[in-house]
Amino acid sequence: MAISIDKKLLKRLRVLYVEDDDTVRADLAALLSNFFDKIYTAKDGNEGLTLYKEKQDNIDIIIADINMPVLTGIEMLKEIRKFDKDIPAIFATAYSDNEFLSEAIKLKVSEYIIKPLDIKELMIALDSIARNIYHDFLINQQNKELKKYKEIIYSNNMVIRTDKKMIISSVNDTFCEITGFENSELVGQELSTIKYNENDISIYKKMYDCVYHNKTWNGELKNIKRDGSYYYADTTAVSLLDDDAEVIGALIIQKDVTDKAIKRRDIQSSLIKDKSEIFKKSKESVSELHQKINKLNYEIESLSQELEKEKHQKDNYIYTLEKYSLENRRIKSELEQAKNMSAASPEIGKKLMLLTKDNTDLKIEIKKLELKLESIQEEHGKELKQQKVNYEVKIDDLDKEISSLKDKVEVLGTVESVSQKLAYWKEKAKNESKKVEKLEREILSYGDKTLMNKIFGGK
CATH class of the missing domain: 1.20.5 (Single alpha-helices involved in coiled-coils or other helix-helix interfaces)
Structure with a gap:
């Protein structure tokens, strides 16, 4: 039966191969060079350790014989583990010894292969390690992207985190700058405590219900500042989930739209006032009145479009955040399953x-x-x-x-x-x-x- 090897994944990686037998080292290095981007070789553990210290940023996997002069494979990996806890390693040896097995478990050795090496078995082990490395790479990349989105959201919006009971656990600096509250003043308070008095509590109940059922809530809230004044916030609430997809809290993202809301209110008041004046000043030119009305309607439409644009942009951020969060959990789950057999616990590993x-x-x-x-x-x-x-x-x-x-x-x-x-x-x-x-x-x-x-x- 043919083995399934992902050559593209292997070609991304570089290998350090340590073997004291010149013939074996030359033959296997030549074979591996067909699959990997780069093969570094060393004739004993001491030379392998020195080479790894020089090239550690360019080495992804270590393959080493255990029984070597100067410095054994076990001793070499012990030294490497002092400054690199995660580099995958495969040990090859002509002996099966419980002492070596115990040391291999302590040093987090990925595979332990008996010499003479079975090339098929070795390639399967290398392919498995390559897949794990690639999964780690994907997770890191997505974490970086999530971090960027988080930075964008945090730098341009007020952010409130709550637990599943909607008790505030933290607020960001932007929130503190706009409202005048300190983080310590709000932590432990129920979210609705920051609502302005005239706001209906039912709005918050609807928000809570959406969060509990893992649904997104959008709306405009009028909240209080520390000095007693208020601000308008275009608000989005999303659920925070644990690894089992259970709701553990909420992330409240607010954008200060006070100026726009006040301007919109002023425009509406002005429009009402102007309409009243129109009725009072029936002798004024109809065309002039229409121009004023059209101008006011245009300003209202522009503001509405701008508001919708802001909402759409925020929806995109929220959607992307949810998408990558789910993808992150999925890949993390796959990685845990892949590593479960060897890394779940020392006893299982042993x-x-x-x-x-x-x-x-x-x-x-x-x-x-x-x-x-x-x-x-x-x-x-x-x-x-x-x-x-x-x-x-x-x-x-x-x-x-x-x-x-x-x-x-x-x-x-x-x-x-x-x-x-x-x-x-x-x-x-x-x-x-x-x-x-x-x-x-x-x-x-x-x-x-x-x-x-x-x-x-x-x-």
């Missing part, structure tokens, strides 16, 4: 790492059995080859022996022939000897015996 250790021990045992099987196959193969060679030698020896026997048989045939010839000549010599002896006897019988004995020897 159990998971122990399960990982059992799994890796089983992998080691399987690897040993595979190596033993390979060794037996290799040994039997050698024996078979040796027996084959021995039999081939024996066959050669037998061939030579057969050839030798054939030669002996041929020699035996030659010897038999010679023996027959020798027997023939022996028999012939024997017959000749008998003839000579017979001749000697005949000579002796006819000659002087004494003389003959001297010549031929005594018989």
Whole structure:
């Protein structure tokens, strides 16, 4: 089954790889360079620590062997954790040891992989870390955007925070500047205490009801200042939620529209006054009266449009704030789920790492059995080859022996022939000897015996 690796996410990252074996380091670094933006390498823990201190702003992940000279991987990460608590780390080792496992949990090691490295397992671990890093990046980006929106809202508007009972918990500096109240004077007071006396309390009840049901409320309020005067505020109230989407309070955003409200009221009063004068001064030119009316209507329309524009802009801010707040909670929830298995608690992390250790021990045992099987196959193969060679030698020896026997048989045939010839000549010599002896006897019988004995020897 093919593994799913997000190459775009990996290509955003830079890796520090620490390994004392030159060949392994060179091979894996070459492989990883196809996936990551940059690969930094070091031959031992001391060199890795020095390199990380120099390049820490450009390093996103650490991959390190545990057993190295000068400074081990564990010792190197301990030093790094003194000034960087969050850099993800993957340990590779040829051993599975409870002591290493315990240290790995304390140092917040992301993965613990047994050597020789399974590239598929390593890439899955790196992809998981890359996704977590990207989620953190998104959260940080959205937090920055939320902060910008917050700064815009806080710098241009009066902001009041309340709890779920609509008790004021804080007000911003802009509110204090406009109303003259101090933050400490209002904290703990119910929101409706700042309403101007002539305001109907039912308006606040409607606002509270919207907040309780996580709905946005918009309206214009007339509130009191510390000196007893009043101000008009274009007001928006939104609910504050916890991680479980439960209402925990409200955010009240107000824009001071006192000048516009007074001007609008003056225009309305002026319009009424002018209309009265029109009736009184019926002799005045109709065209002049229409011009005045049109002018006043135009000013009212302009003010209304400007007010609507301000409301629309504020609605956009509120909508964006709610959108990013929900998105922030969603991504945060996903991140917590992603990290839940390893970071929920040291005990859970330790159990998971122990399960990982059992799994890796089983992998080691399987690897040993595979190596033993390979060794037996290799040994039997050698024996078979040796027996084959021995039999081939024996066959050669037998061939030579057969050839030798054939030669002996041929020699035996030659010897038999010679023996027959020798027997023939022996028999012939024997017959000749008998003839000579017979001749000697005949000579002796006819000659002087004494003389003959001297010549031929005594018989």
